[in-house]
Amino acid sequence: MQPNDSLSQGSPLLTLSGIGKRYAAPVLDGIDLDLRPGQVLALTGENGAGKSTLSKIICGLVDASAGGMMLDGQPYAPASRTQAEGLGIRMVMQELNLIPTLSIAENLFLEKLPRRFGWIDRKKLAEAARAQMEVVGLGELDPWTPVGDLGLGHQQMVEIARNLIGSCRCLILDEPTAMLTNREVELLFSRIERLRAEGVAIIYISHRLEELKRIADRIVVLRDGKLVCNDDIGRYSTEQLVQLMAGELTKVDLDAEHRRIGAPVLRIRGLGRAPVVHPASLALHAGEVLGIAGLIGSGRTELLRLIFGADRAEQGEIFIGDSQEPARIRSPKDAVKAGIAMVTEDRKGQGLLLPQAISVNTSLANLGSVSRGGMLDHAAESSVAQDYVKKLRIRSGSVAQAAGELSGGNQQKVVIARWLYRDCPIMLFDEPTRGIDIGAKSDIYRLFAELAAQGKGLLVVSSDLRELMQICDRIAVMSAGRIADTFSRDDWSQERILAAAFSGYVGRQEAAAAAHVAGNTA
Known part of the structure; x- marks a missing residue:
């Protein structure tokens, strides 16, 4: 123009x-x-x-x-x-x-x-x-x-x-x-x-x-x-x-080529809820960043919500770690007890208490650790929040500042801080860098690398395919509510991933042609 x-x-x-x-x-x-x-x-x-x-x-x-x-x-x-x-x-x-x-x-x-x-x-x-x-x-x-x-x-x-x-x-x-x-x-x-x-x-x-x-x-x-x-x-x-x-050019070494991938920390088998998610199966390993790609409406967010218990699955099972018994996850509370955290796509509507302080939002998922004799220890809560503000480079006046007064990127970091404090081995991220600047993205990418190095399993939904190809070890592609294909780092390409994303909506040859066009305009 x-x-x-x-x-x-x-x-x-x-x-x-x-x-x-x-x-x-x-x-x-x-x-x-x-x-x-x-x-x-x-x-x-x-x-x-x-x-x-x-x-x-x-x-x-x-x-x-x-x-x-x-x-x-x-x-x-x-x-x-x-x-x-x-x-x-x-x-x-x-x-x-x-x-x-x-x-x-x-x-x-x-x-x-x-x-x-x-x-x-x-x-x-x-x-x-x-x-x-x-x-x-x-x-x-x-x-x-x-x-x-x-x-x-x-x-x-x-x-x-x-x-x-x-x-x-x-x-x-x-x-x-x-x-x-x-x-x-x-x-x-x-x-x-x-x-x-x-x-x-x-x-x-x-x-x-x-x-x-x-x-x-x-x-x-x-x-x-x-x-x-x-x-x-x-x-x-x-x-x-x-x-x-x-003020400076930011470079992030994710060291994705040398991650040590361990045993599965999460397995889903035939998990589904009609009509948005057809029976889906996948495994997430310790130390792995597994991406979920797909078009808007393909069922990516809905799959994460089923795993987290935010929506009730109509069929399928979820297994945590090496357990052979399916986990009973009927609510987010059950998911958190099972060691699953979720950073939602809608941080303002579902992720934060906007009028409340950074310190309150940070401790929310682990109140027992900042309580003494059944009473909240505000000094301990403040100390925890200050540690994460420094670690995640959250820009704020103080930990007493309301989360609603922060920028979008800093609000996202507060949500992530909450789950880091809970220390869940399984972390679900839905569009974690949407609306976030380059510097904040670099901070989050670096954090993902650190979490993977600690042996946590990360399941990441993103509409930015280049982002997934940068940070992930594998990418599962959803199309029309189904997992159409899964690619590892050594065999994926933007065109193959896009073809899989279109595959549930059009014929195979049309999907490949559409993906080629989309790849040239991405």
């Missing part, structure tokens, strides 16, 4: 001067920038750099502690998100803002439901919903489907469609492609180009630097709450942008 120079050279739509924000510690300090109509501004930086906080200030979700803003040359200080949206400033947040029990149609038009004779006009609402979902390429979805029944990728597209209703002068997208398929990404990029041509200014937040270089005119990099770059994105290589973000 090329910049629309005729639009982006006009007067600034939005100007920020000296914007600062402080919680327990400074999060933003002296941010100056402007945004012009028809401009796509890439905003990036490590987790905790202040990207989301800056965006929330612009959208009226957070008040600035210092500085001011101008919109069309007039003072701009929205008191709420609703007020900002009324002025055409909209934001699609990384944390979805949908009501899962309501339908797609109701979520899209919740504040403007069409009525007829005092009743909701369901026909008109359905037509409007289909038309709006067509904007993001998903007009075939049933508008009465509850949002909670959709995968996270489709939920993200519903959220994007909702924010494109009505007047939009500035659209902020926070990690919009983290949960999207390649097709959905292309649909989103096409829509961004149309919005740019219409004069809409866009702030695009992402850690996927190849996306930023593809769609943005300008790059803004934040580091430790300060602006370290505001320039033409074409002047920078990926390596230079990484260095600006992190």
